[in-house]
Amino acid sequence: MNGYLRSDGRKGIRNVVIVAYLVECAHHVAREIADSFRGHDVHLIGFPGCFPNAYADRVMRQLATHPNVGAALLVSLGCESFDRNGLGQAIGVSGRPVHSVVIQESGGTATSVAEGQRWVEETRKRLAKTPTVEMETSDLVVATICGGSDATSGLTANPAVGRASDLLIQQGAAVIFEETGELIGCERFMAARAANEGLGREIVACVEKAARYYTAFGHSSFAPGNADGGLTTIEEKSLGAYSKSGKSTISGLIKPGDVPPHGGLYLMDVVPDGEPRFGYPNISDNAEIVEMIASGAHVTLFTTGCGSVVGSAISPVIKVCANPDTFRRLGDDMDVNAGRILEENASLDEVGQEIVDTILRVASGEATRSEALGHQEFILTYKTFDPIGPSCLPG
C-alpha cells in the first residue's frame, strides 16, 4: 500500500483538508465552508468552548498535524480564548498549508465563508499533487473501540478484534485499546500482561482511578441498550470489552495525544486526572475515537452489537458487527460480519484475518461503509490530564 509522507516521518492513508472552528460561535461559518465540498475529503472539526483548556489545545494540535491530514483551515470568531496563533504556527511548522479566517476581522459571515471556500478550493488543487510513498503494516497505528455493545460483542467481534490486534502487532503495527471505565475488574489480567512491573502498577492505578471517577457520578459507563442487549453488570461489559485487547504484551500506557513510540499494544487512559471537574468523561463514542486519532490512529476498528452507525472525521472507522440479527437489519452500515461466529461457526481466527485484510484495503484507499455514507462525527470537550509518568512507556 501507499501513503502520504509527512515532514515528521509518519505516513497517512488519507489526505484530508480539515476546517476547524475554534469556538461554537465560529461553527456555522466553518460548516458552510466544509459543506460546499461535500464528498471531497474536507472534514469539519472544532472545539465549542470559550474557556481555555490545555487538553483541547493539545488534541487540536495533534489532530491538525495528523498523518491523514494534508492541510488545515482555522475559523475563529476573533475574541475567543483558543490559541489560534499557536495552533496555526504548529501546523505551519509541520509543512502543511494553513490559513486562519477571523470572522470579526474579515467582515462577518458572508465574507468569511467566501474567503474560506476560496482557500479550500486552491488548497485542494495543491494537495492533489501530494506524492505518495510505500507504506507497511508497521507504519500503522490502529485504534480499537466498542460501542453500542450487547452481549454478543464480547462473544464475537471483540475477541475477533483481539486476534486481529495480535496479527497486526506481530507485523510491527501499534494498536490502542482504551476506556478504562469499561475495564473495571480487568486490571489484574492487564497487569500480568504488562511489559514490566512498573507499567503493571500504573495500569492498576489507572483502572482504580476510573472506578473512583465513575463512583463519584453514581453511574458507570453503561447504557440502557447494553442491558436490553443482555449485558447485566459493568464487570461483565468490561470483560467483553477487554477481550478485544487480544493476548499481546502491553507495551505502554498513554493518554490522549501521546503517540506510540513503536509497534505494540497500548492502553489509553481516558479518565481525567484530579477531581471530577468537567462532568462525565467521554460522553459518547466519538470522543474516544477523537482521542485515539490525536494519538496517531490511522483507522479505528469499531465493534458493535446493537449497531452503531458512526464514522469519524480524519480517520476512517471500520465497523465490525457482533450480532447476526443486527447485521441483517443494518448491514449497509457494517464492514465485517462477526455474527457469523455464532450462526455459521466461523472461527475467531478467520474473522480476525478478515479484519486485518479489511484494514489493508481501507489503508490502500477503499472507503469504509461509514465513509461512503458520509459519516464524519467529531466531539471534543473539556478534560484535564497530568503527563504520563516514566513507567508508562518502558523501553
Added chain:
Amino acid sequence: MTDSSNDPRLLRLAENDNICATRSTIEAGEAIMIGGHEVTVPRQVPIGHKIAVRAIEAGETVFKYGAPIGSATEFIGPGDYVHTHNLKSDYLPTYARGTSHES
C-alpha cells in the same frame, strides 16, 4: 466451546463458569440438555444472553470467562434466565430504561 452433554446453543466460555451465553434464542418451555440432564427452560433467553447451567444460591458469585461478573440476588435454578432481575454488580449499579437516575 460446547460439549456433548449441553444443548449446542449453549456457549461455554470457561470451564468453571456457572452460566453460558446462548448462540441463538431459547424459548420458554423448551426442554434442553444441560450437563447431561434435561431441563425445562422457564423463561425465554434471547441470543447472546445468559442461562444458568447449575443452581446458583442467592448471594453467590456468577462467573463468565472465568471471572466474577456480579452476585445473584435470589436463587437461580439450572436453565433459568440470568440478567438484571436476578444478578447485580459488585461494583456499580446498572441503570435500565424507566429507572430514575439523577447525577
